[in-house]
Amino acid sequence: MKDIIRIGMVGGGEGAFIGAVHRMAARLDGQYRLVAGAFSSDAQRSRASGMALGIEPTRAYADWRAMLDGEAQRADGIEAVVIVTPNHLHARVARDCLAAGLHVLCDKPLANTLDEAHELLQVARASQRLFGVTYTYSGYPLVRHARALVAAGEIGEIRSVQVRYAQDWLSTPVEMAGNKQAAWRSDPALAGEGGAIADIGTHAYHLARYVSGLDAQALLADLTSAVTGRRVDDNAHVLLRYANGARGMLWASQTAPGNANNLELAIYGSRGGLNWRQEAPDELWFAPLGESARVIRRGDASLCAAATTATRVPMGHPEGYLEAFANLYADFAAAIHAHRAGESHTHANRFPTIEDGLDGMRFIRAALTSSREGGVWLPLR
Amino acid sequence: MKDIIRIGMVGGGEGAFIGAVHRMAARLDGQYRLVAGAFSSDAQRSRASGMALGIEPTRAYADWRAMLDGEAQRADGIEAVVIVTPNHLHARVARDCLAAGLHVLCDKPLANTLDEAHELLQVARASQRLFGVTYTYSGYPLVRHARALVAAGEIGEIRSVQVRYAQDWLSTPVEMAGNKQAAWRSDPALAGEGGAIADIGTHAYHLARYVSGLDAQALLADLTSAVTGRRVDDNAHVLLRYANGARGMLWASQTAPGNANNLELAIYGSRGGLNWRQEAPDELWFAPLGESARVIRRGDASLCAAATTATRVPMGHPEGYLEAFANLYADFAAAIHAHRAGESHTHANRFPTIEDGLDGMRFIRAALTSSREGGVWLPLR
Amino acid sequence: MKDIIRIGMVGGGEGAFIGAVHRMAARLDGQYRLVAGAFSSDAQRSRASGMALGIEPTRAYADWRAMLDGEAQRADGIEAVVIVTPNHLHARVARDCLAAGLHVLCDKPLANTLDEAHELLQVARASQRLFGVTYTYSGYPLVRHARALVAAGEIGEIRSVQVRYAQDWLSTPVEMAGNKQAAWRSDPALAGEGGAIADIGTHAYHLARYVSGLDAQALLADLTSAVTGRRVDDNAHVLLRYANGARGMLWASQTAPGNANNLELAIYGSRGGLNWRQEAPDELWFAPLGESARVIRRGDASLCAAATTATRVPMGHPEGYLEAFANLYADFAAAIHAHRAGESHTHANRFPTIEDGLDGMRFIRAALTSSREGGVWLPLR
């Protein structure tokens, strides 16, 4: 057994959604122990959250700076920090953590502005610390296998990329009706200027990029707010152009009734097509041109190593979102172990990094600008 | 029993695809009899096709003009013509048929150019004859029910329209390898300048318009040819804007491996969403906001009259493409019977008309222009 | 064009379900013309039905004997008869038709009793006339391909057969509430002693036998009537044993809410498994042991000839029940043409024959007896 990794958390107090998800993901494989936290900007609430989580009282801090100070003085202090605050704090907290010599696992979007993200990247590179960004969906085994199929040329030259992420929970103005999650996410001061484009569009964009291996060269976006009074977009239509001539379409919506977390990716090439849906993540549909389509499942003999090692239970016993999340944690743990040993850890670089986080910021920025200018083409790199 | 309607066909000789489909659709309910035809521009082939179809030899004509002349001299001459030639002849043949006092049922696209389509509309209106255009998919019972749900306000104000029509049969340059269907469809002189956008994009566009009841105000298109050497587009990414602020995305591709005739429409509104797929046409997915989704089936008690009367066998016994096609024929027959009786036939105007055909031409024209100008917004009306 | 086949119909007057289905199936490919009929045991209704169908008034007969007499005296008399009466008349009418030298296409079940079926078989064999029984589901292209896969050894030695046919239209006592279809089907005097076991169980049984190529050796049945007062079974649980040691389960129900015509067959062997559902008939799921499952579709390149020739429109344009029915008619037509020419017609023997009808009677008889004796094993041959 390798030593358990001691982590602290910033944000994620009672009532938060994503903090609890991170904690479950971290627990699943028994490689981490959450020993400290600044769970809320309210010191009392942070303490209460820490107590509910079984954290030692002295290690439930009033804010992240106090946590970094306190932990630095302990022999058994934390090695890594998980950042699950509202978006506007991501970069600030991350910088301080890196400065304190800690590894960072941070929610997306990486920062509040593109400039801030660029600065953070410099800090991170200088720090020699690990920096992961939780683009969760790349943790699914069959997403990894899809990427391997594309990389192996199984669908040939890519021609069209179709990706969508549709939800419906913002179909009405819930942010004005007491929904806390909706409130901060639709407040530009806390979440950034992007709404659906930043909250889920960037996930769709990353997924397409991760599987296709292609960087879009240009983008055109048409963002709307379906709900009167909403301050950010809740429906985003985006066109993409790739260097090899391929084209892409991306749809992100939080006002599409009947959709919960309907993230779907299809990629078509000269030799075949593939399709994956997050709501049925244990199947990957693969159609070699001119042959019957295959339904590849999690435990199939043909599965690539990156998919197989990201699997915990046999095929037919469904794995889901928490397992995908835990796969990022497992990869991050492998990287930390390698870092401890002074090794490079190429095998572990499956988790999305700060570079991916920056790329996501670029996408959000370009989409917002394109839409504001009436829906025009803008370069992405 | 109302008198059987006698029809003639232009095009659709041996080896043609859509001609045989029209004939099966016309036969299904026993309301038509095909008694004459100019099945090929080659007189001998026309005769051979006529013979194979059980047409009296003298009524298998060398060309459509001969047919119009010959039939005009018979007491039992044809009343209506079905036009299933390559696209470039549609308008020319139709004009002559109208001039001969016949009703016309014509394949899409309506004409070779937008101007030609406008002229034809004038001729048709002056003729007082019926003119149907076979936008087949509006013949599906659950498409009609979807339209009724939207019209009844069941999904509220429309916010987003997502429509796609994906095929894969042009993934390789089959038009250069002897595929006759592919050859004429990718020859601008025979099929017009549009490829996928005209062949299937216009179907997707009509379907979205038919169900949503909305006319797009503006469009932006990014068309590509994935296959080297192809003279027309085979992949089309289109954004749409509607007068009420709603937005649409349309994807049409003939180079998407694994897709046969994957036409799918989803419409989202303020109160609900719905989804329909041509490849599983007997189901309509309907999600009222905040409730469990319903799977509406062909025989459900709740079905609207337009859907119920377009059904032949009980739910669970699948109906498909030919039945949808036959529904257009049935509606056209009802209109002809009303026309014979001198009645107006509002109940029969379910079949797509020449106005729909013109609208499709406008869409194709705008998409081609937008794409050529680099992917810019153009008004559609 | 081969000469059109002139047919007469017994039963199938206004309001009947299956008569209309037969007529559409017969029309679809233009190989038949319905020219005579005894559509109802009520002469007036028979005439009215004939008129609505465009039958010459003198050829809408008062009963089937009159039709046989009348047609025998015409040079253009019928060659074949379609029998769509309530079950108890099938055998009687069929015998007379054969005696009149006509080919017969008869609905299942073949007869009212097993003895009657045996007698009819003798008559049919002596007559040298063609005798088809409309076990419709064997007309689906992918059912034919499934049979070919099994025959080719693609799933190895068969081990388990799972077949079900579930409906819900008899979930309440509709036969006591004016539903005419339900009334005769639940009256032992008109439909025979079997309810669901005879109406749909025999379809499931035939489908399993057709695809597997196996004849069950023994059977055990547990039949129930879920609805109080119903005179026949409406839910049938049946176990099967095959000569090679394989086992089968068959479930037929007309009281399973949510099921319309949910006929599903799965067969598992030593090398693979396959699955087909009537409600999604254009797909066949095929899982070779140890490989990813394939979704075989109607137009796949790998399809066997028997499937390919039973297809009218390209893959992705759904075909359904009427097309499957029409495939039986097409095969029957091919056999008639061969019979006219004095040829044997091995290629045409795809349609189910009187032997299949007799086999179905044996199944129904054994199931009824097994169940009445408390659910015991009985030999089937």
Add this chain to the structure above:
Amino acid sequence: MKDIIRIGMVGGGEGAFIGAVHRMAARLDGQYRLVAGAFSSDAQRSRASGMALGIEPTRAYADWRAMLDGEAQRADGIEAVVIVTPNHLHARVARDCLAAGLHVLCDKPLANTLDEAHELLQVARASQRLFGVTYTYSGYPLVRHARALVAAGEIGEIRSVQVRYAQDWLSTPVEMAGNKQAAWRSDPALAGEGGAIADIGTHAYHLARYVSGLDAQALLADLTSAVTGRRVDDNAHVLLRYANGARGMLWASQTAPGNANNLELAIYGSRGGLNWRQEAPDELWFAPLGESARVIRRGDASLCAAATTATRVPMGHPEGYLEAFANLYADFAAAIHAHRAGESHTHANRFPTIEDGLDGMRFIRAALTSSREGGVWLPLR
């Protein structure tokens, strides 16, 4: 935060499947800590497994008796034991654990013989300790909701129960080819006399019983071994009869190619039907008679409390097998907390108990006997 529950594990050493699953399930919500174990009958392997799991070396015991002795002497000794040995040891270990005053969570089947199971029940009742049996599938939220729908009368009086559990991993004689899981499961001395009927049939039986709320009165089974040389059944066809006249069919197979863990339950009643599949566990199909079917999802507003509280992430983010398993652990934890407090814990009795385990043994016993006697009806209670 309630105090963490300290648990020990018997069995589940390196290479075992289900032990790892239990550990992940126990970790997910952070309510348990695994602090001791007798992971293998080989002392050295037990120690190695303990080390890999981060167990203190002195608490990785050579056998379960040593563990019970050792832990009894510690102030921080274990409170509960998880039993994941091969089947033949379940009852023996459980008895000793109860005698040591510990709560027990045991894999199914409960014991090696029905007599042993009866004895264990007496011991358990006398012990006043909690005893859970991991019939995992009752942990799925939508299974709990299905049970609630049935209990609330939403489908009316039950008429037919259809349940199946199909796998394919034993399609070839893998137990003779080095597969350790297969070897012990097909060895009657280690796994008991039942093969598929005991390994998965009992899961299907429990699921049907849990959701329907009905106890079968009689059973008839036809068990076979498809693979030559196999010592236990690998395909089981079972008929069931219920006191209210309802009937059931159960199919369990480990030789059905293409099935991984295809557990599916459908229940039909006088007012509606429902259907659930383990491989798509986040959906429950519910068809009220005469209405469109609903697709109930994990986060729907209508969900019952038992389902809602068994949910960790929002609808559309898939939950699976580990989450279902963790729900049993969560319920067991709630019961332990109540037990500590001297409270009765009616709310917590959602986890399957020793009574359920005994019922499963009864089912296995009856199925084996029925089949050996040629497939005859036997009473189940």
